[in-house]
Amino acid sequence: MASARTTVLLVTAATLALSACGNRRELMPVAAAGLPPAPYGRETKPTADDLLKPPVQAKPQRSVELRSRSQPREDDPFDLPPEQ
Template sequence: MRRQVLPAVLLLALGACGQQADLKPKAGQDLPPPPYGREDRPKAKALLQVDPQAAPERSVELRKRSEDRTDDPFDLPPSDE
């Protein structure tokens, strides 16, 4: 019996992953209050967008050869406190 239940559970779980609907607050609940200093309340789609500072572009510049590191003033040994 367990062999019959496991595929059914996996199919149901896989089917739940494919939902492509807009996100909405639950019934009876509202979106969070507007940020301090802002008059209007942003919509859910605007709250889900990531600003460029939160996800900066990656630098894909690869090193072709090894280079000596410059002196790092913050590379200090641990203190004995």
Template sequence: MKRLLVLGALIALAACGQKSSLEPAPDAALPPAPFGAEAQPSAEELLAQQPQAAPDRTVELRRRSEEREDDPFDLPPE
């Protein structure tokens, strides 16, 4: 029982942490600038997701059933 409490306390302690801005390690540098870029992107710019990486979700609801189109990749197992 004591081990379970200690384990729970360690997990809770590990879960609470201070969030701060990310910076490279003191002996490391940011990756080189992309080819053709005029300036070196910052860490925040490198972490920002492009629209293709996180597309918007469509919330279109279906109001009635529809026939499915043929899927050429829906093959039976061999």
């Protein structure tokens, strides 16, 4: 009974380990469908790798340094009361 349980656990572990392995290769569109047309104003079509790169606006760099301790706020010249 103990050896059958060990065998089942080993087979399960091996199956999980092999299922985690993936075949890494260049992405290609489905045979029936092609890549999207070239954007307006561009003569060449982007490749699959170009389409997978996120634009800079999707991942902006942080340019603000976080404050480590509280500081009094500076006067904001645009913080005006509402006009009536």
